[in-house]
Amino acid sequence: LHRRRHSFPTRRSSDLTLDTYRARYALHKSDLDLQAMHAAAPWFITWDDHEVQNDYAASIQGNSGRPVVDFMARRRAAYQAFYEHMPVRRANFDALIAHHGDNVRVFGSSRFGQLATLYLLDNRQFRDPQACNPNNRFGSSKLDPSTCAIWNQPQRTLLGQEQESWLSHQFETSTSQWNVIGQQTALGPRNFDTKGGTQLSNDGWDGYPQARQRLIDAMIQTKLRNPVVLGGDVHENWVGHILSDYSVPASRKVGVEFCGTAISSLAHNSQEKVTEMLRVNPHFIYANAEYRGYGIAEFTPTGLTTTLRAVEDATNPQSGIRTLAQFVVESDKPVIQKIR
Numbered sequence: 227l228h229r230r231r232h233s234f235p236t237r238r239s240s241d242l243t244l245d246t247y248r249a250r251y252a253l254h255k256s257d258l259d260l261q262a263m264h265a266a267a268p269w270f271i272t273w274d275d276h277e278v279q280n281d282y283a284a285s286i287q288g289n290s291g292r293p294v295v296d297f298m299a300r301r302r303a304a305y306q307a308f309y310e311h312m313p314v315r316r317a318n319f320d321a322l323i324a325h326h327g328d329n330v331r332v333f334g335s336s337r338f339g340q341l342a343t344l345y346l347l348d349n350r351q352f353r354d355p356q357a358c359n360p361n362n363r364f365g366s367s368k369l370d371p372s373t374c375a376i377w378n379q380p381q382r383t384l385l386g387q388e389q390e391s392w393l394s395h396q397f398e399t400s401t402s403q404w405n406v407i408g409q410q411t412a413l414g415p416r417n418f419d420t421k422g423g424t425q426l427s428n429d430g431w432d433g434y435p436q437a438r439q440r441l442i443d444a445m446i447q448t449k450l451r452n453p454v455v456l457g458g459d460v461h462e463n464w465v466g467h468i469l470s471d472y473s474v475p476a477s478r479k480v481g482v483e484f485c486g487t488a489i490s491s492l493a494h495n496s497q498e499k500v501t502e503m504l505r506v507n508p509h510f511i512y513a514n515a516e517y518r519g520y521g522i523a524e525f526t527p528t529g530l531t532t533t534l535r536a537v538e539d540a541t542n543p544q545s546g547i548r549t550l551a552q553f554v555v556e557s558d559k560p561v562i563q564k565i566r
Contacts, residue, residue: 259543277308281356284350289365302322338402343396343400358428369425380436384433393444397445400451413441414467414507453468453480454555463486467509487518511562536549
């Protein structure tokens with residue numbers, strides 16, 4: 227959608243209404259390539275922050291534009307427009323549509339025979355606010371966890387208690403060979419300080435380490451077979467192993483994760499920076515910030531093949547595309563092998 231990106235209503239507006247959200251979706255949906263994608267394949271949908279506002283947290287506004295007078299009114303409008311334009315179940319939005327409540331149901335699971343189950347999560351609607359933002363500002367920050375007293379509080383949640391309980395029950399009852407968790411961002415820690423210190427983002431799983439550990443413990447305790455976490459949000463490709471204890475680099479590998487870039491959005495870091503970050507985040511085996519693109523995950527009874535595809539020029543709709551990297555994971559062996 228980069229061809230029309232400058233036609234969007236400005237993100238600086240603090241009074242976005244249902245009509246302005248509808249206008250944004252109408253513009254998106256006018257893209258012929260997007261229409262072709264919807265026609266070619268079924269879609270499984272979840273969301274992140276930009277459906278409402280950058281880095282919002284549950285009922286707390288994010289950090290783009292001026293302060294919002296009534297954030298929940300804005301969120302209701304955004305959720306309504308999302309429902310109207312995306313392939314989701316009406317029953318999950320009935321309370322919002324009938325004006326009986328503010329929350330909706332986005333998380334859920336889809337089973338593909340005995341081969342795989344896809345669990346789609348929602349880590350925006352029920353989370354605790356980001357911890358220890360300087361000057362109590364809205365949105366996200368990067369900081370040293372040792373300076374934040376609430377960082378490791380066990381009750382802090384990214385998914386909310388109901389969703390956590392639902393997911394644990396899903397793991398307990400799963401008979402699938404592959405268990406694929408589609409969610410918003412990178413799961414494993416990403417320390418941005420490459421000089422010996424610690425600097426983590428408080429917006430993703432890094433800002434909710436006890437919630438992340440509960441998710442991993444649930445995988446272990448239920449003996450979940452072949453966990454695979456798929457993510458996005460960070461505008462870069464990150465590929466790595468899910469560890470039972472990230473504070474111990476040699477701890478058991480529980481599963482694998484593939485965090486994809488965007489098709490056209492710019493990266494947050496340089497390639498030089500992410501190469502340095504790989505050195506201090508050894509649970510990741512690959513990272514690339516240079517190219518935009520998409521990923522293809524192919525599941526078979528014997529293994530998983532993940533192919534990262536990259537466009538040569540994200541500003542050119544006619545750009546060529548190539549394979550950036552390719553990885554395989556054998557069934558019941560949570561070890562990533564780079565084959566290309």
